[in-house]
Amino acid sequence: MDTTADADHAFSADERAAVYRCIFERRDVRGEFRPAQVPDAVLARVLVAAHHAPSVGFMQPWDFIVVRDAAVKAAIHDGFAEAHREAAAMFDDDRARQYAALKLEGIREAPVGICVTCDRDRAGPVVLGRTHQPDMDLYSTVCAVQNLWLAARAEGLGVGWVSIIRPERLRAALGIPEAIVPIAYLCLGHVARFHDRPELETRGWAKRASLAGRIAFDRWGHADREAGLIREIEARGAA
Numbered sequence: 001m002d003t004t005a006d007a008d009h010a011f012s013a014d015e016r017a018a019v020y021r022c023i024f025e026r027r028d029v030r031g032e033f034r035p036a037q038v039p040d041a042v043l044a045r046v047l048v049a050a051h052h053a054p055s056v057g058f059m060q061p062w063d064f065i066v067v068r069d070a071a072v073k074a075a076i077h078d079g080f081a082e083a084h085r086e087a088a089a090m091f092d093d094d095r096a097r098q099y100a101a102l103k104l105e106g107i108r109e110a111p112v113g114i115c116v117t118c119d120r121d122r123a124g125p126v127v128l129g130r131t132h133q134p135d136m137d138l139y140s141t142v143c144a145v146q147n148l149w150l151a152a153r154a155e156g157l158g159v160g161w162v163s164i165i166r167p168e169r170l171r172a173a174l175g176i177p178e179a180i181v182p183i184a185y186l187c188l189g190h191v192a193r194f195h196d197r198p199e200l201e202t203r204g205w206a207k208r209a210s211l212a213g214r215i216a217f218d219r220w221g222h223a224d225r226e227a228g229l230i231r232e233i234e235a236r237g238a239a
């Protein structure tokens with residue numbers, strides 16, 4: 001039996017393991033989508049999870065556009081292709097070649113797209129918690145994206161976030177009004193496999209940073225490599 005002080009409120013060991021498994025095995029999926037439709041019952045669970053995200057002032061500024069129409073997906077893919085060409089030209093030689101070889105979207109292959117938007121005016125001009133940090137509604141919407149992403153992983157569904165597209169192209173393809181901000185375009189579906197590690201890592205684009213090296217105590221930059229917390233992190237091999 002668990003004897004830690006918070007045992008009354010902690011999940012059971014199996015439940016905790018499931019939550020952490022979901023977090024660690026979530027991946028950004030681009031190239032492994034299978035064509036089978038996602039049943040409405042499953043999609044509903046994932047969207048309800050998104051809708052239960054925290055939000056500033058309980059503002060719930062999000063909306064979700066579920067995209068299944070091939071013509072709409074094609075328009076979004078055109079927007080991606082344009083931005084992808086422009087992006088490739090922003091990197092230097094080797095990096096540009098490496099970038100061009102990456103698969104960075106699954107817009108047409110994924111059976112469902114979900115555009116998550118933010119209505120910045122949803123709760124009027126003065127929102128509890130947003131009075132001094134106006135972008136908190138945007139961050140709240142990203143919390144909904146993360147809930148969706150994790151719930152999808154638990155359901156065996158892959159999610160890929162596509163941000164290589166001008167917001168105006170998303171607006172045009174999806175008829176999003178000027179006052180509404182498109183936050184995320186997500187490709188979603190069953191997958192042939194989940195990669196063990198981020199593809200940008202296995203393809204040599206970037207590495208996971210050392211967590212221990214990112215932790216300071218009481219002041220920005222005040223590291224303490226000998227601190228118990230740092231030792232615990234290092235013992236877990238959490239690079």
Ligand SMILES: Cc1cc2c(cc1C)N(C[C@H](O)[C@H](O)[C@H](O)COP(=O)(O)O)c1[nH]c(=O)[nH]c(=O)c1N2
Nearest residue numbers: 026027028030103104105161162163164198199200
């Ligand atoms: C806000 C935001 C925007 C994007 C992403 C993520 C996030 C959080 N990612 C996915 C990103 O590359 C990925 O999360 C990291 O490489 C880590 O991999 P895992 O998500 O752990 O698989 C992403 N991936 C991609 O192929 N095309 C894209 O346009 C984007 N855009």
